[in-house]
Amino acid sequence: MKQNLSALVLEQGFKINIMKVSIPFILLAVLVLQTSFVRAQASSELKPVSLAVVDFRGVLAKSEAARNIRSAVDEKRQELRKYFLEVENNLRDEQKNLSKKRSIVTAEAFEKRARKLKEKAQSAQKLAQTSNQKLKKSFDQAMDKVQKELVRIVAEVAEESGVGVVLFRSAIVIAVKKLDISKEVLTRLNKKLPDVKVRFETVKGSK
Known part of the structure; x- marks a missing residue:
C-alpha cells in the first residue's frame, strides 16, 4: 500500500519553527584590580x-544602545516570522491541492509530487532554523x-x-549606596555609545 500524503509530507504535522528567539544576554565578568605598594623605610x-x-x-x-539593538532585532524577527508564516501557509495549500488530485x-505521479513537496517543506524548515541562528549571531555581535x-568605562570610572576593585552588585549582599558607580557608568555609556548598528x-531564500 502506498504511503498517503500525510506520511510522505507532513508525517507528524508540518510546522515551521518561526523565529522563536530566546536571546539571553552574554555578560562579561568585570574585575578591575589595581594593586599599589608603598615602601616604608626597609x-x-x-x-x-x-x-x-x-x-x-x-x-x-538600561543602556540606550542595548535598547536600540533589541528593537532592531525584534523588528527583523517579526519580518522573518511573517515571511515564514506565508511559506508555511503556501505549503499547506499545496498539500491540500495535491490531496484533491x-x-x-497515478500512484507513481502522486508519490513523486508528494516527495517534492516534502523536500520543499524540509528546505523551508532548514531555512527558518538558519535564519534564527543568523539573527542571534547579529544580536550577540552588536551586544x-x-x-x-x-x-x-567601568575601568575608567574606577x-x-x-x-x-570593582564587584558585581549581584554578588554583594549589602553595600552602601556611595560604593555604587552604576549611575555614572550608565551616563557615560549612553554618551559614548548611544547606538550600535x-x-x-x-540568508539565501529568506527576506
Missing part, C-alpha cells in the same frame, strides 16, 4: 584597597560591542575614583 606595606560596586547587568539592559493521478565599551546577514 619594608613594604600593602595599601588598603578601595572598593566599588556596579550593576553590570542592569546598566547593560490523488484520485485522478558584544556594548559590553566591551561598558567594561572600558581609575578616576581611585578604586582598586545591527548588521543582519542575509
Whole structure:
C-alpha cells in the first residue's frame, strides 16, 4: 500500500519553527584590580584597597544602545516570522491541492509530487532554523560591542575614583549606596555609545 500524503509530507504535522528567539544576554565578568605598594623605610606595606560596586547587568539592559539593538532585532524577527508564516501557509495549500488530485493521478505521479513537496517543506524548515541562528549571531555581535565599551568605562570610572576593585552588585549582599558607580557608568555609556548598528546577514531564500 502506498504511503498517503500525510506520511510522505507532513508525517507528524508540518510546522515551521518561526523565529522563536530566546536571546539571553552574554555578560562579561568585570574585575578591575589595581594593586599599589608603598615602601616604608626597609619594608613594604600593602595599601588598603578601595572598593566599588556596579550593576553590570542592569546598566547593560538600561543602556540606550542595548535598547536600540533589541528593537532592531525584534523588528527583523517579526519580518522573518511573517515571511515564514506565508511559506508555511503556501505549503499547506499545496498539500491540500495535491490531496484533491490523488484520485485522478497515478500512484507513481502522486508519490513523486508528494516527495517534492516534502523536500520543499524540509528546505523551508532548514531555512527558518538558519535564519534564527543568523539573527542571534547579529544580536550577540552588536551586544558584544556594548559590553566591551561598558567594561572600558567601568575601568575608567574606577581609575578616576581611585578604586582598586570593582564587584558585581549581584554578588554583594549589602553595600552602601556611595560604593555604587552604576549611575555614572550608565551616563557615560549612553554618551559614548548611544547606538550600535545591527548588521543582519542575509540568508539565501529568506527576506
